[in-house]
Amino acid sequence: MNASIRKAVECELGGVQLAPFAVMAALSAVLLVSGHLQDAGIVGAFAVMWSIGFVLYAIGxxxxxxxxxxxxxxxxxxxxxxxMVHFGWIGPDDRAFLAESVVGNRFLYFLLVALVAGSILSVDRETLLQSVLGLVPVMLCGIAGAAGTGILIGLVFQIEPARIVTHYVLPVMGGGNGAGAIPMAEIYTDVTGDNAATYYGFAISILTIANMMAILMASALNRIGDRFPSLTGNGKLSRRPDAREIPRHGTEPEPDTGPAPGSEPNILGAIFFSVAMLLLSMLLYTLMPQIHLFAWVVVIFVALNLANVLPASLVQALGTMNEWGLKAFIVLVLVAVGAMTDLNELLSALTFENFVIAGVIVLGATLGTALSARVFSFYPVEAAIAAGLCMANRGGSGDLEVLGASRRMALFPYAQISSRIGGGIVLFLAGYLFRILL
Structure with missing residues (x-):
């Protein structure tokens, strides 16, 4: 009997132990249905959003x-x-309360700083230096190609170039969801004053379409490489005979030897450091508002990475925060943003027109990177996959899907640069372009 109870308690839902989760979900449901949710404050809000979010996460x-x-x-x-909001299962007052608990009080900003920190600092310094010298210019050519073809197809559908760039190109090339579309929506609302959820709902629809197109394009590039061998390095990016490829950290399991002595992750220190970097970014944004808050975040962490001044224990802790924060708190963010989203507006973005536009933008990113590859001594097929398609997908999981479809998993480190550093560049551009174009 005890063994059965223990087994039931240890059962998991989406990586969370079911017993404590079920108790939390049941109690939060009672508060929600009885109309007393807001009496529990932010704890009640988080309980409801975790209950909803993790069930939906497990289903998805x-x-x-x-x-x-x-x-x-x-x-x-x-x-x-x-x-749930559309069908009235979450009432208007509770809907606003949930959104305010994450978005309105700027708790979201802290989460995004920690997420960006973990993403950028996880790229080792030598890899980052290589990417800045070689891959970043190719990524910029991919962004230019995506914008150029996007504007051209937008003219066919009579959509203004400014809207194509801000609502299509930037979300597609922004490096995914957590470190791309979500902070981009915050930049949008800071600049325009419009609802961030409206922009996010449209952006994530376009990004989802683009991710599908990127997977199909990756498969096509694999076939092109088979047909024209001179265009591909068969998984090797650089054409230079003396080039040293970046090791594939993170793609294969490594033996667990435990942390090095004196380098155990200090989560509390990582939290304080993230708060400090958020406050520094806010101060710099106040002094120089031409550069958006999240652009400053990207600049600070890239500079810290290149300077190599942070202790290994802090970097490791930030990486750990990134992992559990993405799972525990990004779910909260997406539930909150979902509560703010009009389902009809979300569905209206899934049109034939948007499928064509997103597909052409992905094609533009592919052409921009492939055509510029030889200038930087890269193979066109590998450059198009690593610097083009791995920017035009949904981030980490999208990278694996693209690399799997193209049969070039050796490009994983470069894919991470595109998703993380490339996404940071796009956030930096968004701070300017939203002000100029909207």
Whole structure:
């Protein structure tokens, strides 16, 4: 009997132990239905959003087509919450309360700083230096190619170039969801004053379409490489005979030898450091508002990475925060944003017109990177995959899907640069372009 009880207690839902989760979910449901949710403050809000978010996350991770092509559990948490609001299962007052608990009080800003920190600092210094010298110019050519073809196809559908760039190109090339579309929506609302959820709902729809197109394009590039061998290095990016490829850190399991002595992760220090960097970014933004807050965040962490001044224990702790923060708190963000989203507006973005535009933008990113590859001594097929398609997908999971479809998993380190550093560049550009174009 005790063994059965223990087994039931240890059962998990989406990586969370089911017993404490079920108790929390049941109690938060009672508060929500009885109309007393707001009496519990931010704790009650988090309990409800975790309850909704992790159930939807688990469902999204189990549906094969949704998991592989739409975005998995995180996007299900967002869309599912919007559905609940649409059908009145979450009332207007509770909807506003949930959104305010994460977005309105700037708690979201802290989460995003920690997320960007973990992403950028996880790229080792030598890799980052190589990317700045070689891969970043190719990524910029990919962004230019995406913008150029996007504007051209936009003219066909009579959409203004400014809207194409701000609502299509930037979300597609922004490095994914957590460190791309979500902070971009915050930049949008800071600049325009409009609802961030409205922009996010449209942006994530376009990004989801683009991710599908990027996977198809990756498969096509693999076939092009087979047909024209001179265009590909068969997984090797650089054409220089003396080039040393970046090791594939993170793609294969390594033996767990434990942390090095004196380098154990200090989560409390990582939290304080993230808060300090957020305050520094806010101060710099106040002094120089021409550069947006999240652009300053990117600049600070890239500079810290290149300067190599942070202790290994702090970098490791920030990476750990990134991992559990993405799971525990980004779900909250997506539930909150889903609560702010009009389902009808979200569905209206899934049109034939947007499928064509997103596909042409992905094609432009592919052409921009492939055509500029030889200038920087890269193979065109590998450059198009690593610097083009791995910017035009949904981030980490999208990178794996693109590399799997192209059969070039050796490009994983470069894909991470595109998603993380490239996404940071796009956030930097968004701070300027939103002000100029909107």
């Amino acid at each position: 991770e189990k549906l094969p087509i949704w998991r592989d092509y739409v975005g998995g559990g995180l996007i299900m948490a967002f869309v599912g919450t919007a559905v």
